[in-house]
Amino acid sequence: MADRAVKLVIDQASKYYETRTGRVHALDRFSMEVASGEFVCVIGPSGCGKSTLLWSMAGLHGLSGGRILVDGRPVDGPNAQIAMVFQEANLLPWRDLQRNIELPFEIRRQPPDRARIDGLLERVGLSGFGAKYPRELSGGMQQRASIVRALSVNPSILLMDEPFGALDAFTREEMNLLIEEIWLETKKTIVFITHSIPEAVFLADRIFVMSARPGRLTRVFDIDLPRPRDVEVTTRPHFVELVAEIKRSIEHKPAARAA
Amino acid sequence: MASVDRELKDTIPTFGKGGDPAQTVDISNWSGLASELSLVKTGAEWAAILLVAVLIIGGGELLLRLYEVPTYIMPTPSQIVGALIKDFPAIAPHVGHTLVELLTGFAIGATIGFVLAAIITQFPFAEKIIAPYVLLLVTTPMLALVPLLILKLGFGYAPRIIAVALASGPMVMINSATGFRRVDLAKIALARSFGASTLQIFLKIRIPMAMPMVIVGLMVGSIFGLLTAVGAEMVGGSFGLGNRLTYYSSLIQMPQFFACILILAMIGISIYVLFYWLGKRWAGWEA
C-alpha cells in the first residue's frame, strides 16, 4: 500500500451513545488507514459498531473521541467526496427510479448528469427502468439502483453498509461480481461492511476484523488473491484457507464469549 | 376470489423493518376509508351497483305510489327529482353559501392543522403536552359551540366558518401528526449524506412520507367540516343548505327537503372522490 496515497484515516475513533438506560459504548479506539483506490472490508458480529463506524466516516454523526480524516481533512459533516450505499436499497418509494437517482443532484441544486446516470444504469443492467417504482423491482435491482445513485455524483469514496445482506445467495454472488468489476473500472476507494466472511475475502484487499461491542480492531488480514476474481476463486484452497483462518481468529476471541 | 385475496393480503403485515419492499402490491390500501372505493373494480361490479340503485329507486317509487303514501310523509323519487329541477334556482344560492363556508373553514382549519402537525411532531415534549387538547377538540362536537359563536358574531358566515375550521382542523392535525411521526432514519440519513439541509429533508423526505396520512386527515376533516357546516346552518341564520332543510321541513315541503339532502349527498361523495383521487396520486406508492 506504500505506493498509494492515504485516502482515509481513522484515528482512535470512539463513540458512546447516550440512551435512557445509560451509555452504550459502541466503538472503542478503532484505527485504520485506507489507501486511495483500496477495497477494504470491515467484518464483525452484529451490533459491534460497524454501522456506527461507517456513519462517522460519512459525517452523519460525530465521534466521542478520536478523529477521521479524508484526504487529510477532518470529517465534520457530510462530504461530497463520500457516498453511502445502505442496507436494503433505501430507495424512496414515492419516486420512480430516475427521480431516486437524481435525488443527490436535487439536494445539491445541480442539474443531473444525465450522460453519467445513463451510462451507469446501462452498466448495472437497468437501462429502460427509469420510470419504474422501487416496489416494481426485485431486491437486487433496487440495490443496483442505489449503487447507481451513489456513483452518479462521482464520489471518490464509497461506503457500503451490509449492502447485500438482505439478498438471496445467487443475487448476492452476482452483486459481488458486479461491485468488483465496477471497482476495477472506477478505482474508487471502498469501505464495505459485511458479516459474511466469504464475501469479505472475495471482495477485499484487506479485511479489518472487529470485536463484539464495544467495537475494537482485533485483526487485519491481507487478501492476496489475484484480480479480477471470479466465482471460480471461491473454490480454491487458498480462498477456503483464508476464510477458515479468519473464522478461527474470530472464534478465538474469548472475551465476547465469556462475557 | 377477489375478496379472499384481499383478506389474505390484510393479514400479512406489509410494514415493519423486515418487510420486503418489493413485495408490496395494491396501491389502494393506504387507509381504511380510502380503500372503500377500490372495493369496486370491474365493470360488472359497477353494473351491479347501478342495478341496486335502480331497484331501490324504482321499487321506492312503486311502493310509495302503490300504498299512496302522502307526499308530506315521504315523497316519491320522481317528486324529489322534479323538485330538484324546478326549485333549483331557489336552492342554488344556498348551495353556494354552504360551499363557501365549507371551503373557507376547511382551508383555514386544514392549513393550521397541517402546519401545527408538522411543527409539533418535531418536538416530542410539546407534542405530549398538546395531544390531550387536540384530542378534546377532535372528540367534542364543534356544533355545540355554534350557539355561542352566533351570540358573539351574529348570523353571518363567521360563526359557521369558525365551526367548520374547528371541526376539520384537529382531524387534519392528528392524522398528519401520525404521518409525520413515521420517521425513517435511514431515509433521512440518506438525504443527509448527500448534504441535505433540514428544510430539504423536510420537503423531500418527511412530507412525502407523511402524505398518505395527511390525505386521510384531509378526507375525514372535510367530511366533518361538511357535517358541521350544515349543522351550524340549522342552528341559526337564514341561508345555506342546512337552513333550507329546516325551512322546507317547517313548511312540510318534503320534495324540496329531500332535494337538499340529495345535493348534500352529492357534495359529500364529490369530496370523497376528490381525496380518493388525490390519494392515488400522492400516496399511491404506499401499499
Ligand SMILES: Nc1ncnc2c1ncn2[C@@H]1O[C@H](COP(=O)(O)OP(=O)(O)O)[C@@H](O)[C@H]1O
Ligand atoms: N442511535 C443509537 N442510540 C443508542 N444506541 C445505538 C444507536 N445506534 C446504535 N446503537 C447501539 O450501538 C451498538 C452498535 O450499533 P451498530 O453500529 O449499528 O452495530 P452493527 O452495525 O455492527 O450491527 C449496538 O449495540 C446498537 O444497539
Ligand SMILES: [Mg+2]
Ligand atoms: Mg449495521
